[in-house]
Amino acid sequence: xxxxxxxxxxxxxxxxxxxxxxxxxxxxxxxxxxxxxxxxxxxxxxxxxxxxxxxxxxxxxxxxxxxxxxxxxxxxxxxxxxxxxxxxxxxxxxxxxxxxxxxxxxxxxxxxxxxxxxxxxxxxxxxxx
Amino acid sequence: xxxxxxxxxxxxxxxxxxxxxxxxxxxxxxxxxxxxxxxxxxxxxxxxxxxxxxxxxxxxxxxxxxxxxxxxxxxxxxxxxxxxxxxxxxxxxxxxxxxxxxxxxxxxxxxx
Numbered sequence: 001x002x003x004x005x006x007x008x009x010x011x012x013x014x015x016x017x018x019x020x021x022x023x024x025x026x027x028x029x030x031x032x033x034x035x036x037x038x039x040x041x042x043x044x045x046x047x048x049x050x051x052x053x054x055x056x057x058x059x060x061x062x063x064x065x066x067x068x069x070x071x072x073x074x075x076x077x078x079x080x081x082x083x084x085x086x087x088x089x090x091x092x093x094x095x096x097x098x099x100x101x102x103x104x105x106x107x108x109x110x111x112x113x114x115x116x117x118x119x120x121x122x123x124x125x126x127x128x129x
Numbered sequence: 130x131x132x133x134x135x136x137x138x139x140x141x142x143x144x145x146x147x148x149x150x151x152x153x154x155x156x157x158x159x160x161x162x163x164x165x166x167x168x169x170x171x172x173x174x175x176x177x178x179x180x181x182x183x184x185x186x187x188x189x190x191x192x193x194x195x196x197x198x199x200x201x202x203x204x205x206x207x208x209x210x211x212x213x214x215x216x217x218x219x220x221x222x223x224x225x226x227x228x229x230x231x232x233x234x235x236x237x238x239x240x241x
Contacts, residue, residue, distance in 0.1 A: 027201055036229055040235075041144045041147045055198075058199065064222055073175070074161065074172075081161075107164075122171055
């Protein structure tokens with residue numbers, strides 16, 4: 001997406017203003033929308049940071065954005081997990097138990113590179129049990 | 130999401146527990162079957178930091194313009210400045226089979 005914008009800056013600008021309009025329309029839709037995370041929980045953390053809004057739609061927008069962010073990270077981690085497990089299966093294909101029973105477990109091994117892509121450096125502490 | 134360890138320390142913070150549930154929900158939706166405890170806690174910390182950072186940043190943008198109540202533009206600026214993509218947010222909102230977590234029960238404050 002970044003590349004296409006570089007290729008045609010004028011189109012990118014148009015897209016941006018279009019997205020802005022769409023978002024203010026979208027905000028109106030949020031009136032009757034319930035994100036997964038309850039408003040009160042999000043509002044609590046926002047208030048902790050000094051953000052105080054009477055408009056619940058704003059809080060819902062932030063809740064949605066956070067969820068999408070998390071979902072993107074989780075998706076990346078899943079891809080890492082799939083790649084890692086598939087290479088392991090290829091290595092140990094001699095004693096194959098059937099590739100059907102695949103259960104993906106979110107582990108730090110997959111999470112750390114996924115977070116790294118989003119600019120978050122996480123390290124597994126040695127003492128955490 | 131299978132988790133067999135007890136959570137003595139998180140039981141004291143209801144909000145954190147709800148964030149934990151939210152993270153687990155997202156992970157389940159993504160296609161994970163289960164999660165390591167440490168990964169779950171890391172993601173919970175990430176989302177908590179996200180809220181704090183967005184709140185802080187949006188408040189700053191709002192106060193920079195001399196207002197006291199944040200508007201949509203402030204939140205958008207905060208999100209964009211943090212590098213969060215807001216492109217597919219509408220599609221994400223309309224995804225099927227989404228799970229809504231019940232808000233925590235409000236305990237009535239005893240009058241003294």
